[in-house]
Each structure stands twice: as structure tokens, then as C-alpha cells.
Amino acid sequence: MRKFNRFLWFICLTLLLGMYSCSNDDGPDLSEVQEDQAEIPEPEGNSPDPQPEEGEDVLGTVEFLNPERVDDHYILVNDAGANRAYIMDKQARLLHEWKLTNKIGNDVFLLPDGRVLASLESDEPKINIGGKGGQLQIIGPDNTVEWKFLYSSELAETHHDAELLPNGNIIAMVWEKRTAQEASDGGCMVSIDLYPEAIIEIDPNTDEIVWEWHSWEHLIQDYDDSKSNFGVVADHPELIDINYVPKSGDWPEEDGDIMHANAISYDPVNDLIFLSVNFFSEVWVLDHSTTTEEATGHSGGAYGKGGDLIYRFGNPEAYQNPAGTRRFYNNHFPNLLQGADQGKLLIFSNGKGFNQSTVYELQLPDMLELNPYADNEPEVLWSFTDEELYSGKVSGAVPLENGNILITEGDYGFWEVTREKEVVWKFNGPGFFWRGYSFDREAPEIQALGL
Template identity: 35%
Template sequence: MSELNTGSIAFILVLASTAAAQNGNTIGVVLDEGGTQPGLTLFAPLTATNDTYLIDHRGRVVNSWASSYRPANSVYLTEEGDLLRTVNPGGGSTINGGAAGGRLERWSWDGTLEWSWSHISNSYRLHHDVELLPNGNILCIAWERISSAEAIAAGRTPGTFGSALWPEKIIEVEPSGSSGGTIVWEWHAFDHLVQDRSPNYPDYGDPADHPHRIDVNHRSNSSSDWMHCNGMDYNPELDQIIISSRNFNEVWVIDHDTTTEEAAGPAGDLLYRWGNPAAYGRGTTADRRLFGQHDPKWIRPGMPGYPGITIFNNGNGRPGTDYTSIDQINPPIDRNGDYSISGDDPFGPISLTWSYTAPNPTSFYSSFISGAERLANGNTLICSGADGRVFEVAPDGTERWRYILPLDNGGRMNQGENPPSGGGGGGPGGGFPNTVFRAERYAPDFPGFAGRDLTPGPQIEIYPACTGDLNYDRSVDGADLAKVLSAWGTENPDADLTGDGVVDAADMGILFAGWGPCD
């Protein structure tokens, strides 16, 4: 194989620096203004496919994992480069609400199922979200069934719920072997109640006098899914867990630095809550700040906004008109991890530290699912799950990058087709066929990427053939030339455009014939 001289290398680098603009795209990457946080983005569509995708900023697939089951609903990468995936196995329980799960799976980078574990019966069922802990254990959200008699005996008013009550529990699972799992810690919401129905029932008192407890009669209707907790995050500095209760329109913080026995007592009461003071008698509907929210996340150390919390405030039922906002709060916490609350006031803060809404607020509205996270460069990655849209905004609200999931009920879409629309995704207000629960961005130095082949392949969406575009960036340019030259004289099929078994001048001729942006 011929060697490349210094001049050739310089020429190639100049050509490679010329990126093809992705103008006119209707799906996939439809906006890339630069200034984005480098990294790869992970997501698992909820309805169009059971696959999970890891893409780069051009929408090219770096890795994907197939499954026989739909997610339920979150997916994450581990620091070992594995995929942790929630699963809805279908049947197995009479508990069956939105984002019902019951099974966890861990897949290797190359798509081998390494571990699975189920927690599903007629008495309990995993749902929505999990959280990886630094020790390798996994926090899970699960419903647990409380019979009608048990609920009424705890002070719940008869006729204000379904055939049973499904409060939440948080469990910590220690995986073992290929299918083993031991619950090593648990917290049960039903251990932390207050009720003002009658002194003849336990935990009697005015909810306003007990803001760290959960009013057993808040949100009375015909549903068994009382709290509908839909997301959580873990703070390793504080050893605390934050939980989103959609039905209470609140986020709750609980202490993980307890034993299971301690978590059942006062040490397991809510440390902090925010979003709807009426839920504990310290406000009215006018004081409500959250509306069907999802995905509370602590901002990590070193990131702009630390030590605040970001919340995807869906806006479902917001006064006036429905629109979504990403809200950042700074809770009133001291250096010991304690949260202050004064007199008869609700938990603060009164004001938001930062908030994003679209320039036309109603143009950004996702009534269900969805999430957001602060990135290291100060931008915020937002997943508008109901319409399959993932975008990144700068601190001033300027949109820097936008990706529309290129999937509909028929599978992969052709570039140029209109984005999916209409129902088919489920949830309040319906959803598009390309709905997605959340998207997670992983930085280039994420430990799980060490030693992995991160060479991107084609995009999910289907493009017309573009001979010579070896790196799938929709342009035949210096980067493709570099691949041909680096494979010169070999049998490398990735650069053998003629398919004659050798990379040579004939392949170079085809490449130059197609030089420039792809049609």
C-alpha cells in the first residue's frame, strides 16, 4: 500500500473539515446550528419499534439493540457499555396502568442478553423508570396493590378510588448471575400517610401540619393508580432520591441513607416536596406550579446551574392554555442535606431559577412522557416525547439542534416524508407514532465508550443511494477520501466501491465522480 505524504494528509484534513449542510430535511436531524454538547444520544421508541438506538449529532446510528418487547419506559447505558432496558412483558399482572413494566434486561454492547430480572405479580409491578446506582445496584419504581379494605382502614374515603389502591414503592435491586436479583432496600409510600377523615383511623392529623407526609385522601377519583410516579433521579452526594408524582403534580425527595426498617418510619418521610402546595394543605390551586410533570433531575457538579433541579413541566391542565416548560429550581437545602420550611408556608422556592418555553409557547406542548437534562456546556437537552422530537437549547433559549424520530407505524421513513402526526402513541391527548419516553446524552468521555467501536453507520431514515458517501454524512468529501486512502491496496469492503476485492484507482474514480453533497 502506498504511504501518504504530509501534503496529502493536509489536503485531506482541509477537505474533511468541510461539512455538508443538512438543509431541507423533514425528519432525522432537521436543525444543526453548532454550539451543541458533543456526545451520543440514546433513545427507545415506544410504539414504532422495539429497538433502542444510539446516534451521533448527524443522526447516524452508532449502535442499536433489538428486543422482543417494548420498553417500559426508560433505557440507560452503564459505565461498562451495557444497555439497561426496562421491559413490558405483556401479561402477568392485574395491575396494568400507563408505562407498565415488570422486567429489566441488561444487554452487552454487541447485543447479547446478559441479565434479566422480573418483578411482577398481582400484588406488585415495575413501571416507568429505573436508576443505576454507583454500587451497581438498580433503583426501581413499582406499584404495590393495597386492597380496598386496607385503604379504607388507613383512612381513605370509600368510593374515591378503584377496586384497589396502587401506591408506589421504591426498591433497590442487587443483580446476580444471569437472572437473579435481591431486593436489598425498599421504601413504601403507604408507610408515610396522614389523614384528617377521622381520629378512629391511624395517622390522624391536619395534612398542613404534616408537610412531610402524604395525604391519603389527596386526589380522589375512580382510579387505582393513585400517585402515578413517572421518573426519578439519584443524588450520590446527598444519598437522596427525587421522585416525580404526576397525579400529585409534585416532586418528592426521600432519604436513601437509611435501612429498610428506618425507611418505614419517620426517617422515610418526605424530606422535600415542590410543585403543588394544595396537596398538603398549604396552598390553593392558584399556587400550583407543576402540571403533569416528568423527569426531575439534579444538575450534576461542575455543570451550569448546580446544585439545582430541572423538571419537564408538561403543562397538562396549565391555567389559560396548555404549553410545556422546562423549569429549574434551587431547593432551600443546607450543607447537611436538610430542607427548610417555615411556619405555615409551603416548601420553597417561590421563583424559578431558569425556565425555557418556546418563542410561541403553545408550539411546544407534550402532554405526557418526555424529559430534559442539563448538559456540561450549559445547554439543555429536551425530549418532547409525544411528538418524537429531541432538541437542544442554549441558556438563552436559542435552539441549536433538533432531531425528529424518523419512524412511523410502518417502520423507518424516507427522508422528505412529512413527520409523523396524529394518534397512535397513546397517553393523554394522544401521541404520534414516533413517541419516545426520553432521550439521554452521553459525553465522549463516558466510561462505557472506552474501547468501543464508535464508527457511525447509516441514519435510521432512508435516503436515496449516494455512492462514495462512506461515512453516511450525506456528502462525498475529504472524509470519504481519507477512508479510501487509508484502505488503499486492501480488500476492505467498506472502501471497495467497485466490489472487485481491492481498493484502488477505480474506487477513487467513483468517489470523485460523486464528489459533493448528496442529492
Template identity: 30%
Template sequence: MKQNYFLGLALFIIATTTFSQENTVGTIIYNPELSDGGYNLIYPHNQSTAFLMDMCGNVVHTWEHGDSLRPANVLYILENTDVITTYRPADNSEDAIWAGGGGASIERRTWDNVPIWSFTRNDSAYRLHHDIQPLANGNVLVTAWEQRDSLECIEAGRNPANLTGDGMWSEVIWEIGPDAYNEGQVVWEWAVWDHLIQDFDSTKSNYGVVADNIHKININFGQTLGAAADWLHINAIDYDPFSQHIMLSVPTFNEIWIVDRGNTTSGELKWRWGNPMAYDRGDSSNTKLGFQHHTHWLDLALDSDNADYGKVGVFNNRVQGDTSEYSTVHTLIPFYDEYENEYAVDAASGTFLPADFDWSFSSPDPNTIYSNIVSSFQRLDNGNSLICSGKSGDTREYTQEGELVWYYKTPLLNQAGMASPVSQGTVLNPFQNLTFRAHRYPADFPAFDGIDFVAGAPIELDPTPIASCLVCDLALELDSISYDSSSANISIIANGSYDLNSIEWINLSDSSVIPYQNELDFTTTQSGDFLITVTDIMGCTTSLVVSVIIDSVDSPSPLAVGLYPNPTTGILNLVLNASSGNALVSIYNMQGQTVFTSNNSNSPNALRFDLGHLNNGAYTIVIQTSTGVATSRILIQK
């Protein structure tokens, strides 16, 4: 007698997730309920890529630069999706002007990294450095070192004892715009050299009483940096279109400056704050800032009705504690009279107001917010603070109450001037993952309209997402079954947000891994329970148990049947092989009573039944078609 076969498939889904509680890089903490959310931009040192990431550290977009280039610290996303990026050559050994923060080029690009226009200045006279500020008219404000030789410095009143043979670097602020040939050109300039005062040598230029000239810059003030000629080291620039004022961070003076760009006193130093000793007022007890970074108006990131609108934010790098140095972040309110275009001065002391910060924040553990260089602070729209301690590539988001709700560690290791991704679990030390700034763009930022962000892999290798970031939507389902001679051919579909990393089939009868079976399709000639387990690149894991029954039946042709999920809470899926034809489905309780029937003429290969009205328990299902009869046991568990 010809031997035919009956094939029954019962499918059981097992979903599991894996995650680490001890991440050391990438996203380490994320509380979606308290975080302001959005997308985070970093442009770390010693490599050539700017990364836009979601809150879980998954990269959603990058802007690449050539391998021979390095960041000139910042990249800004514009509301029309263009970006203004900065870069410099990786090799600076032959550069006439070089110090930390040095730049060379700015470039406007499309979202997809296509250049639009650019400007470069890096020679013996000038070098771009540190920061830029895009303007609404499409132009860009930049900071640049300006070489002044020793004779010029002495004539301007500089104490010769504070000079080297290289003279000193002053500063200029340029507004750069594209010409008809898409080459950047200088369309406006402000130079520190035009606003000097000195009381050292009455025979030289700029002589006067420093304390009586608070709107001028003392050429003999300022701390010495690693590059002796680097006098001012301006490390941040911002622009307020309402007042038409430019804000500058001058860390060697421990001061913030505001310069009139185009109001009634164009070019004048209007306001300065942080260290009145820079203009011979007050003493060390009046010094509020220490080598600060990222001074800026908070307006751009906030709604006009926000309580912080109009305030100034600053990362205060070097605060002297009782036993060690630490960092703080602050907001403050300059007292500005928009009608007179003037900032208030305290009548008694002759120092610019305010007397102190409006708001201050420091970590209870000074080691968690500390960086004596670089770094940034951003006030988010919900009142949270985004703080980047750049020396350690450490970015944290705190609530107003001081609760840590997001923590990200730049997962790059600098070795011999080249930073490369590290594996999750790597412990990085300061200066190994320098990050000049971190910036949060809200999810509704205009540039993101119409952009379908697809979460890619994180920067770090071997990523292990934390629980709140583990979007485990990975799921398996039976796609099709077929019968070929005496074997069952099973095809599985994996659905999820991320690519698969591994696939494994196990024969549960002896718990052995089936060799060479690393695909979603599986063929077997044996009866038994088989477990397929898949894992995606984020570590999400899910499994499906396929119970295969191959029996001899007296039928002219085989019937292949798949049932899932089993157990079920009520919904039962039935998959038939293509040649099955019409199907009569009957379900019986353990007393042999018929509790469900369905006669599916011209039935498709996949059927779906709602058994939610049945009580919990075991049932027998019988499927009759023109090609045979299949019987299996199902379990309802609600």
C-alpha cells in the same frame, strides 16, 4: 499490416451533493458550531429497539429486545459500557395491574446485548413501572405499583367515595441487586403506605392534621387518572449519592418528592415541591407544576464547576395558558442544609422553599414544546437545553438565548401497537411516535473509550440528510486500466463513509444511459467520453468523466494511459498498463517548448507529478514507453 491500437484516457471529476431543506423526520436542524454535540439515546414506544445515534441521526449502536417485548420506557448506559435496560410483554390484556408507563423487567446487559442479570415483577401484587436509577454499587432503584384492596384503603383513611372495587395502587421503591445466581432480588424497600396522613376519618389509621404533617402523604389527595386505582403514578426516580437522597416525580400531586435513603433520617419524606395544597398549605396560586416528568438532579451530566451543578431539572407538562395548555422546562434550587440533613421551609407559609423556579424556558410557539404526557429535559454541559416533547417524538436543543440548534423527530409510526420506520417527508401526528425520553451522552463519555463508532443508516427510510450532516467524502479514482485486443478495460474505485446505492454509466456523445452497466468496472470498444455517476445511501453523488481514445498506431504492442484529474490545479496522476515498462514523460506548451520532463526507469504503474510551477493554460503531454507512444492534452487551472 497488423492493426494496433493507441488508448488515451483523460479523467474529469464532477462532485455534487443532494439534500433537502424540508425534512419532516430524523434530524431536521443541526448547527454543529452551537450544539453541544455527542450521541443521542432514544427508546421509542411500541417497538423493541433502543437506538444510539450521532447528531445526524445515523444509528451507531442498538440494543435489541424480542419482537414480543416493548420498552418499559428507559435504558441507561453505564460508564463501563454495560447497560441497564427495561422491557415488558407487548400483550398486557391479561395483566392484573396495567396503566401507561407499565413495566415488568429490568436487565443488566453488556454493550453487545449479552444478559448479565435480570429481575421481573409483574403480578397481582406489584408491577414495575416508568423509571429506574442505576447505582454506583451495581444495584438499581426501581419504582413499582403496589396493589392495596379497598378494605386496606378504608382502614388507612381513604374516602370510600374515591375507591373502586379494585382498591388503589400505592407505590414502593425497591433497590434491586443480583444474587449469587445472577437473579435480581430486593435488598431495600421504601413504601408510601408507611408514610400516610389523613383527616377524613378519626376512627381510622393515620388520622391527624395534614398541614401539621408536611413530611407525610395525604391518602385522600391526588387527581384521578385513566386507571382509577393509579393513585400516585410516580414517573421518575433519581439518586444523589452525596446526600443519599432519592428524588421522585409524583404527577398526580403535581409535586417532586425527596426521600432519605440512608442519611440520618432514613425513609423520611424530606422535601416536596410544586404544589403545597398536597399538604394543606397555600392555594392554587402557589401551584408551580402540572403533571411533570423527568425530575432529576442536574449533577450527573455536568462538571462540578458548572453554574447549574446541584440544581434540579424538570419538564413541566401541563401549564395553563390564557387560551391553551402548553409545556415549559425549569431548573430550581432546593435549600438543603447538609449538616442538619434538612430542607428549608418558609416560616410564614409553612411551605418548602424555594418560592419559585431558578430558570424557566418556554417556546415562543407553544406548539413546538408541548406534551401533556411523558417527555424530558436535560441541561447540557455547554448550557444548552435538550428538550423532548414525547407525545410528538420531538426533541430539540436550544441555546441559553433560545436559539434552536438541533431538532430531531422520531421517525416511527405506530399502527395497531407496532411502530415502524417511515420515509423521509412523512408528516407524523401526536401519539404516532411516542418517545418517553431523549438523552444526550457526550462524545467523551467513559463508556465510549475504545469504541470505534461506525455511522450506519438513519432509522427513517429514504433518508435525505440536511446540509450540515451531509458528509460527502464520496470520491472516485482510477484504479487500473488494461488493454485487451481492441477494447479498453477501466476499473474505478469509490471511496467514502457509506455504502453505494446506485451506479450509472452514460455515453456523453448522445447522453444515453449504457444498459447493464451498474458496476465500477467498465469495458468499451468505442472512443468517446463516458460519465460514471455513483450515489451512496446518504444521497451523496459524485461523477467521473473518462475520455477514451482508441487509434491505430504502428507499434508492436498497445499502450494504455490514464491521466487525472484533468483539468488539474497542479497535481497530475498518470496510470499505465502493466506491460508499459519504463516511461519518458514530456510536457510541451502551446509554443512547442519543453516545460517538463521525467524519465521514470523501472516505473510503477502509477506516477504522480507536481506541475504547480506551470502557468495556467493548455499543454501537450507525451508518454513514451517500450510498448508505444501516447499523446494527450492537459489543462492547468489554479
């Protein structure tokens, strides 16, 4: 009997070691995060679905704080730290991953047919600022690169984010170099090379740039009265103060990154582009109905303002407006809501200087007006913060089918919170999370992947 028991013990030990070996082969190397962690982390609390079995690829630790109120959706995860784009479920099980040819630069967005539009780094990025890119790709579910567009030189480079338009074209953000002499000619307080923002629209069928906008053509300054763009900043909220960031001193001057836009969103109903401008702690709204020629000037387009800002919000201090409340302290992902929520927007205010982030849901005005010395800020419909919610970079928020909000905290992972501000689920992993996008299990994007 003792021999038989020892035999059974040996068999069980062999099976357990084999299962552990498989789990290590399939999963990420979690030992870098916690060296003494010898097992896949088990979800904390109760959960509506069975817990992952040993051998499944689990990406981190989950907490089901109120399982009955958790939305059972899938998440497209952009992990900028590990340069990974994948789909996981609420148990943090890996369901699908795209093998990227280059580093993330930062956004990877899932299209209805299962392909992804990815903003990636070029092989040798020329403008080395955080969020650098230089390459756009459309990648199939089988990892086939179906389209590649390179826009990377010492003069201009795509970065951070891109979006597919309803007409099939793609808009992307660009840093474009302006020399120290051009900076001085533009009334800038610092005579160094600058990298202001531009936007290009590409036809992927021809790789032709069919529309563009340049912030450099819509500047004002009150520093040097000998320059043509000298004026009273507060009188012209439609223009961009070239010296706002240099005045504050809150930027790495050696980079010349005076705006650092980090996200782009398109409103198909009103043909508008929303640009998140991190160093201004603002969102700028542009009229996409203009021609490229009209976008260089101050008239034309559906709003009659050419390429000037037709609306801006988040930080009235950026244009010396004494009215209105500043709410953003660095910001990411102006997420325009759709359908019945058209006109609403979710956004992540990083809260630099406070070490506490806030998610806002805003109601944009029916008529986008931008008036000097007036409160131009949108109405706050809902907000969420927590003393443990803080990421100084990246991050965002998306709505869920059950009404909850999924929050990406870049340095941590994900939170799911109810409208009553109850935290019902959390995920923590070893990555650096640019964004998370939610998809219902029956969504066409998920069905196209066969999940």
C-alpha cells in the same frame, strides 16, 4: 449518439433505484408517517457535518437553525412508541441499537461500559397501567441479556424507571396493590383497589431485595376521623394525603392509580432518592440512609425522619400549603445535575390543562427543610417554554457540554436551546420519545461501543 444517451440514462436510473431500495431496507418505515414521502428527509438549514448519504439509516427530520451553536453530541433515544433504544447523531443517523427482548417499560439507560440498564415489560404484565413493567435487564452492546430480574405479580410490579447505584445495586419503582378494604381502612375516599408507590433496592449479584420503602406507611387524611392516620394535612408536610388525587378527580379511578410516579433519581452525595410523582405534580425526596425498618417509621436515618418525606416541591397544594407557588402541572424526569452543578435539577413540567410545557432548572436549598405554612419551593434559576412545546406525557431535559439544554418533547422529538432561549436545533420523528440522554463523542459510554 442518441443510443448512447439512452444507455447512459438507463444506467443512471438503475443506480438510483438500487440506492433507493437499499435506503428502504436499512431504515425505518417512514411511509406510515407520510405516505407520499418517497425519499429520506433531508436536514433543513445548514449543518456543521455532512448531510446523510442515501442508504444511511435516518430516523427523522432535523433542522439546524443556528449551526454554530449546536452541540455535536450523540443522543441515546428511548422510543416508547416503537419499543426501541438506540444512539443517533445530530443528523438523526442511526449509530447503534439494542435489540430488546420485551417492550419498553419505559427507561433504558446507558452505563459507562456500553451496557444498558433497561426497564421492560414482563411477558404478561399484571398491573396494566401506563408505564407498566415487571422486568429489569442489563443488556450488553452485543444484545446479550447479562442479568434479568422479574418482579411481576398481581400484588406488585416494577414500572417506568430504575437507576444503578454507586454500590452496584439497582433501585426501582414499584406499584403495590392495596385492596378496596385496605383503602377504606386507610381513610381513602374511594373504596376500590389502589396501587400506591413503593421503591425496592436489588442486589444484582444475588437478586435479593436489600432495602425498601412504601408510601403506604407514610399517609395522612382528613376524611375519616375514625382512622388512625386522620389529621390536619397542612400540619404534616412530611406525610402524603391519600385523598389528594381523588379530591381533584383528575385521575382514572378505575385504575386506582392514586400517585403515578414516573421517574427516580439518586443523589450520591447526600444519599437521597428523588421520586417524580405525576398525579401530585410534585417531587418527593426520601432518605436512603435509613434501614428498611427505619423506612417504615417516622424516625431514624441521616435526617431523623425515617421514611417520611424530608422534602417535596412543585405543588404546595398537594399538602394544603397556602405558601409557595405551584409550578408543576404533571411532571417528568427530575434530572439531578452533578459536579459544579451539584444541588441543581432540571425537570419537565408537562403543563396539562395549559397545552404548553415548561422546562425548569431549579436550585435546591442547601438544607432540605420541610415546614408547614412556609414557602418550601426551590429557586428557579432558568426556564424555557414555547407555544409549540407541549407533551402531556413523558419528556425531559438534559444539559449539554456547550451549556445548551437538550429537551425531549415526547410527542414530537428533541429541541436544543441555548441559555438565551434560542432554539438552535430540532429533531422530529415518528416515535413517542420517553427521554433522550446526551453523550459526548469521547465519553466512555460511546468509546465502549466503538462509535
